[in-house]
Amino acid sequence: MGKPTGFMEYKRETPPKKDPFERSKNWQEFTLLMPESALRQQGARCMDCGVPFCQTGTSMDGSGEIGCPVYNLIPEWNDLVYRGHWKEALERLHKTNNFPEFTGRVCPAPCEGSCTVAISDDAVAIKSMEFHIVERGFQEGWIVPNPPRSRTGKKVAVVGSGPAGLAAAAQLNKAGHWVTVFEREDRIGGLLTYGIPDVKLPYHVVERRINLLKEEGIEFRTNVEIGKDVSAKQLKDDFDAVVLCTGATKPRDVNVKGRELKGIHFAMDFLTANTKSLLNSNHQDGNYISAKGKHVVVIGGGDTGADCITTSVRHGAKSITQFDINREKSNERPDNNPWPLFPIVHTVEDGHKEAAAVYGKDPRAYQVMTTKFVGDAEGHVKEIHTISVETTVHPDGSKTRVEIPGTEKVWPADLVFLAVGFTGPEEQLVRELELETDTRSNIKAEYGKYETSLEGVFAAGDNRRGQSLVVWAIHEGREAARECDKYLMGASNLP
Structure with missing residues (x-):
């Protein structure tokens, strides 16, 4: 690291937020940007720890997760920010995460819980560093459409436009496939758009990224429900592969007297x-x-x-x-x-x-x-x-x-x-495709492989793993894209 003693010299600082009483009067985003000098100091707090658990993205003896699920290169971009190399920091960030502007706002930051500094002090402010790097990238005009140089001719349907679906679509498009994303709602984004209040993740932030993906060649079709507007059979016939990223949207109910009451x-x-x-x-x-x-x-x-x-x-x-x-x-x-x-x-x-x-x-x-x-x-x-x-x-x-x-x-x-959780994916599409499910009613697809019981159909995100974090959905969408690419081409260069 550029400043090995930074974690001893500087205390943790996170972006200031508007006063809770005042901000509750409107629907505007309330997190403010920090000055560059303060951010460089925060980058300096990332210590030369030898083994950066923050970016491991693994589990320990089934006890729980450790670090960042998308394996963000956290020490690298912290050091680059400390040195003032913001564009290089952005390049490192985009290597592992398609949408840092989403996770930089709504991720609970498991990386910070695994930060070595956090053993005896406040963790490095990793989440806010991620947020500032990507926003700096948009401000400077560094984030531009990057369509593939050539096309494979293969067509892939992605069902669902939440974080898993968008990540899968972005990666498959990068591999040169023609990708169509189907969304039953009137706007793209799934959970990102309609499951998270606009004050936490404004729609213009989601739309900004969607517009980039469109310019890169991805087709988005809204107000289309598979199994209703388009049959699952037609989808399978029209595309070379299908990736299901429909989420776990079936809410858990409470079995209590009076549940039928209005309100x-x-x-x-x-x-x-x-x-x-x-x-x-x-x-x-x-x-x-x-x-x-x-x-x-x-x-x-x-x-x-x-x-x-x-x-x-x-x-x-x-x-x-x-x-x-x-x-x-x-x-x-x-x-x-x-x-x-x-x-x-x-x-x-x-x-x-x-x-x-x-x-x-x-x-x-x-x-x-x-x-x-x-x-x-x-x-x-x-x-x-x-x-x-x-x-x-x-x-x-x-x-x-x-x-x-x-x-x-x-x-x-x-x-x-x-708000007592979800019990799995909605069943209509699963039944129509005759997919196998696990004991929790999730689509059965092995982690790391993602292929369902139906050849050429993959599942990723909450419909496979159950209700989880946005960052885990991005991780699974990226990995499912790699496996889908292998299925289509015999091999894949996707990470």
Whole structure:
């Protein structure tokens, strides 16, 4: 590294963000850019650690993931930023990640949990470095269309335009194949567009990259649902290979008395309608579920639940509460979660900070299990009954929950969002192609190979691995493209 003692001389700094109370009044992106001098200091914090676990992208004895799934060359581009070689840093970044502008905004940064500096100090600010490198690239005009020099004549269909589908399409196009991406929604981007609030990942950022991919020769077809508008058989007949990147979009429900009441919605229905209305009309069309003036309860303690908070705050909800069935995590790693694994610790997301700024407290309630929903005379939910539970996690990963007597509580609720995960891909396309599935109803395709039970059909991302991170979807999309290229050509030069 250019400055071996940098990690001892400089403290971690991350990009400043607009005030949580003020930013909650609009839908604008709120992360600000840092000056170059500060970024070069942050690059200097990357130590000469010998074995950079941050970029390993592997697992340790089945205990969890380590480092960056796309194997970003993190020490290299940190050092290049420190030296002021921004264009070279961008080239290194694009070698492993097709879309650093997405991961630089929404990735939870498992790389930072595996940073060697993080053993005894704050990790290197890897995520913000990635964000600044790619944004500098766009500002300077370094990121331009780069179509393949020649074409193979082979045609590939990619079904789904989320991070896995876009990554697969970008790589297959780079190999010279003619690629068509099918998306059932009216805009390209899948989860990136309609699953993540616009304040976290603005659509113009997604569209910027989509326009580049179009100029490189990829065809995008929106409002086309395979199995409905185009049969799966026709798709197989018209293309030399198919890559399925349809996500795990089947939401997990709750089996609780009163579930049929009005005002109880799946989180993704809420988020999708909100973004679509925002982009179409700045909410003037009214085609969304409004939280304005309502007592909002979000059931589920994960990222999707936090996104519901982010959105509800901006609608002007009367109150917001988020139920987490688990205990509040410690600020320190538990004994079974050592470095360099991704740290399972207490975090405060941007949505939580905004809710605290607007309503005066963190919206989360822990160890809360819903026992029933109660409605009014019109059949609309008005309150939720809960009880506190103690959760025990067994060595095999199974969980036992025990109710704590005397902890019953009633919460006001005009609007409830279910954010308790997903159970796998939607089944229509899987059935029509007669694909084998695993015990979790995901498409069966071996990791690293990605070919399904039907020759010439590959699967990547959440529809194969289950609900996961954007960065893992990009990783699988890239790898599936390589295997698809091998199938078409007998060999592949794709990474």
